[in-house]
Amino acid sequence: MALWSIMAAPLILSVDLRTINDWARDILLNKNLIAINQDPLGAMGRRILKLDGNVEVWSKPLQDDRTAFVALFPQPYGTPIRMSIKLSDLGLGRYQDYDLFELFHGDFLGKHHYTDAYNFTINPSGDVHAFYAESAEPKTKFHKKLRL
Structure with missing residues (x-):
């Protein structure tokens, strides 16, 4: 879902939604990821970095x-x-x-200067780490839209 949110593309599923577990339903209905996907700018994301051979970083304006x-x-x-x-x-x-801000749960990850390094851990199970950045000033209406 995180990569889908960056792609600005429709989501096509082949599953009976009445039979999926709560964990999968929570991911599919995540308001933050849906808001990123449906952002009014409509820009598609692209891969901007490939790190350590296998880690890809994608970005969407x-x-x-x-x-x-x-x-x-x-x-x-x-x-x-x-x-x-x-x-x-x-x-x-x-x-x-x-x-x-982390996108799955909406957690505030802190204020960072543009020269700072952002540190995070990716689990060994084919994991993703989704976050978004906005200028610390001025504040936008996006916090309310994403429930942050």
């Missing part, structure tokens, strides 16, 4: 100078991978400071 990111680890390995990405390497830098 959003309305009001915001950007969504997905770090995708498509191949399972035995241990979690600790990642560190400078915000400037993600193309951020128009503003000095950014607020970062």
